[in-house]
Amino acid sequence: MIQNSPALAPLLLLATAISLPVLAIKKTKVAYPVTMVASFGSVIISSYNICLVLRNGPLTYHFGGWFPPIGIEYVLDPLSSFVALVVNVIAFFVLWHSGGIQEREIPGKSVPYYALALLFLCGANGIIVTGDLFNLYVFMEIFSLAGYGLIGIGEKQAPVASFRYLIMGTVGASFYLLGIGFLYIVTGSLNMADVRNILPHIHGNPAVAAALSLIFIGMGIKMAIFPLHGWLPDAYTYAPSTSSALVAPIGTKIAAYVLIRILFFVFGVEFVSQELPITDSIAWLSAIGILYGSVMAMAQSEMKRMLAYSSIAQIGYIGLGIGLANPLGYIGAVLHILNHAFMKGSLFLVAANVRRKTGQSNIAKLDASLRKKLPWTMAAFTVAALSMIGLPPTAGFFSKWYLALGAIDRGNWVFLAVILVSSLLNAVYFFRILEKVYLIPPPAQKTGEDLNPETGKGRGSLVGEENFSLMIPVVIISFSLLLIGLGNATIVEMIIQRIIPLGM
């Protein structure tokens, strides 16, 4: 059974997702524990896979016993097992946190919510592991439809935001499908490794250039590269807090991973950087996106909307790393996938905690009473904010360092200036919140309002916050940013150095 391990993670999540409506038909309270067990199982399977791959080399798995190029093949190389581990760990912590907050925000819909969350993770795991182009489309649609459902399950403005996301996301996936149609017609195969071997022989065929452009635009819409980002701010703002915390760290990273996989491992580095220089356009669009996201984030007054624009900027970093197309930039991009998942995960969970405590998440209304009411959450926010700005030894510094080295390596000083200026802009909008919470003295005590933490009820009252299960996941994710930062040399050496594509 254990030799099936490449395929076990998506299958376990799929089996749990489809058995939830049957298991929870009488008692809906059973949805949350079952989800936690499945998510923890996927974390264990991903850890086992990455240890196996680092020791033995790439693993393949053939569905139904049919060998490629006829059959569907799952490939675990260090890149895919690394991204799978990151996605599963973040999802585990976010789903743990959701237990305390989900009933308040989306009353009565816990079974559909957890089934959608598990389908979302099944799609994400399937995209990461698969080695077949059409299978990637199928899993991407599972993942996207679950995402539209997770965002649209909220109230008031959430269905409108989700509808816009649906239209744009379906256009993106359809362009991807058209692109692989062109590839199938000229190469005759749908397997990634097989297409990789055939493409150099059909040099100069305009259909290959058309396929590359269509796939890039399709994945660019899902990844929210600069001009194609219009769906992102509304979708992340108006969704329920638990849904934003699940979709935001994972959604766009998966599209970035697909772009890395197809550009560098199917088409080949020389084709995308010399013959049809699409990496140059990716780099310039990402640079504009970084500046646009940072500037717009400074102008926002609501915390979740600010974090959404900040996500556009951070995806710009990953796009810049892809567009530089040299080893240092590539290392920076992959390391930033890891860092940004953890940073955004903890920031959106902090926003969820603030919203639960004070009923809203408007920045102008934050005040120093949060210092007493949510001490650990605000400490976690501080660590995450320092990491977003890029102060050593937090994790964010190292990915920006590699990206800056990559830009210097290419001799492109504009990109270096963009990276530095955007770090300063990040500092502006994060310090605004830190100043309001920590540096301004607390307001005069109103009568009846009790800022004294010891009189709070609940098990966590000794450490100052009321609810353990809401506080612990946030704290763990934030403080692991310090661990990732200190240990980043190990991560780069053992994992990322091994997967630099040929020709870089």
Add this chain to the structure above:
Amino acid sequence: MTDFLLGHYVYWSIIALLIIGLYGMMLKNNLAKKLIGMIIFQVSIIMFYVASAVKWSATVPVLDPAIGVADAAKYISPLQHCLMLTAIVVGVATSGVAFSLAILIYRHYKTLEESDLMEHMKSS
């Protein structure tokens, strides 16, 4: 020139469907019309794959005892048809989700015009 236009008439009609779908999605104000545009767009991609599977003087890919299995050039390629079955199912699921969202929007805002919805979103 005539070969470019008349020889590839299948692909020109697929391009026409694609542009009609994109026109519906981008330039129409009502959400239901945007949805119809999206469905037409997905259908055009399905047509593209099916059109690429055809061969000269070949028959449907169902085993014919008169022809047998030896000569694969006598049957049209069935792989694209299988892929498009999956794509049709995906399209049905997407339409289902989209229509449910449209009904939720209508129930809350009592309108499906996008210009009115953008104003409501900013104000509430």
Add this chain to the structure above:
Amino acid sequence: MRKHKYNQIVLSVSATVSPFIMLFGLYVIFHGHYSPGGGFQGGTMLAAALLLIRLAAGFDIAQLQFKRILGTPLGSIGVLIYFGTGFLAMISGGEFLNYGFLPFAGFTEDGLRSLGILMVEIGVGVAVMAILVAIYDDLLEGYLHD
């Protein structure tokens, strides 16, 4: 709620034709691995047979044919049949969905593969039928009660 007006011609024709559509849908599912057809196509026809009665006779009378609460759980059961076949192949030593390893006695290897395809198609047919009817019921839910 608007009262449903019954039209005798529509009602008689639908009630007569619906069982035949169901029968044809079953035929399409079971012959999917030999002739054009298969799980999705047959499931859609079964759903059409159920939706015909929902449209012709009204939602309340159609509950006698297929109840509303059966929709989503039956869909899950259909997908679980599909998954169960693959899982059975996985624990009998092969990969997921490798029908040659299914543990049924008395079949040749080709017969086992044919049987595996049939089981998977039945699962898909049940799931598609239940989910299409469930989509219709959920879209109609708000209209019935406001």
